[in-house]
Amino acid sequence: EAGVAQSPRYKIIEKRQSVAFWCNPISGHATLYWYQQILGQGPKLLIQFQNNGVVDDSQLPKDRFSAERLKGVDSTLKIQPAKLEDSAVYLCASSQFTGTREETQYFGPGTRLLVL
Amino acid sequence: DQQVKQNSPSLSVQEGRISILNCDYTNSMFDYFLWYKKYPAEGPTFLISISSIKDKNEDGRFTVFLNKSAKHLSLHIVPSQPGDSAVYFCAASSSRQGAQKLVFGQGTRLTINP
Incomplete structure (x- = not known):
């Protein structure tokens, strides 16, 4: 079974530029998550989708970050414009919907972003 | 506001011995914990x-202990193997605040020495 795919793996941009990350979840997984992991910290949830609807985006900085999952499969996360403090690894995860807390989240390898 | 804390950034253990990783939490609404x-x-x-x-809860060489009164959990690995060398994250969630919304600690880097 293929895992969660993410691209690109690395990205270097200058501040005020825009950047987009792509995620393809495990086939059949209805729930998709985007996390931000700053160096030395644990992953922090940015947004959670159930199919193509947003379940939780309370920690997404909506003035510069946006995410979509139009057809309920792939997802993109965009930052516009980027700031220095956005330098982090952006992790995508997916889970098979069970409606319980025992849904195991499977993570992709992440996209490492460096903002100069 | 760090709701889940792993106070040891790193831990070094000899192969074959027990590894104990610790995690503390502050939110009393957390009711599910993961490593x-x-x-x-x-x-x-x-x-x-x-x-x-x-x-x-036990699964092979891995056992997690939860002390609710102390708001503390620990992961025990016995015996430790070189392949266990990795960063370990503790995470917690609350059924009332979103069952799949995981809050992670900072991580502990475990190194198993031969």
Whole structure:
């Protein structure tokens, strides 16, 4: 079974530029998550989708970050414009919907972003 | 506001001995706890979990203990193997605040020495 795919793996941009990350979840997984992991910290949830609807985006900085999952499969996360403090690894995860807390989240390898 | 804390950034253990990783939390609404393991350049992978109605859960060499009164959990690995060298994250969630909304600690880097 293929895992969660993410691209690109690395990205270097200058501040005020825009950047987009792509995620393809495990086939059949209805729930998709985007996390931000700053160096030395644990992953922090940015947004959670159930199919193509947003379940939780309370920690997404909506003035510069946006995410979509139009057809309920792939997802993109965009930052516009980027700031220095956005330098982090952006992790995508997916889970098979069970409606319980025992849904195991499977993570992709992440996209490492460096903002100069 | 760090709701989940792993106060040891690193831990070094000899192969074959017991590894004990610790985690503290502050949010009394957390009722489900997980440990994830992360190798370099890979995403975290689920290791073991425990519900707040239990105080122990075991899976092979891995055991998680939960002390609700102290708001503390620990992961025991016995015996430790070189392949266990990784970063371990503790995570917690609350049924009332979103069952799948995981709050992670900062991680502990475990090194198993031969």
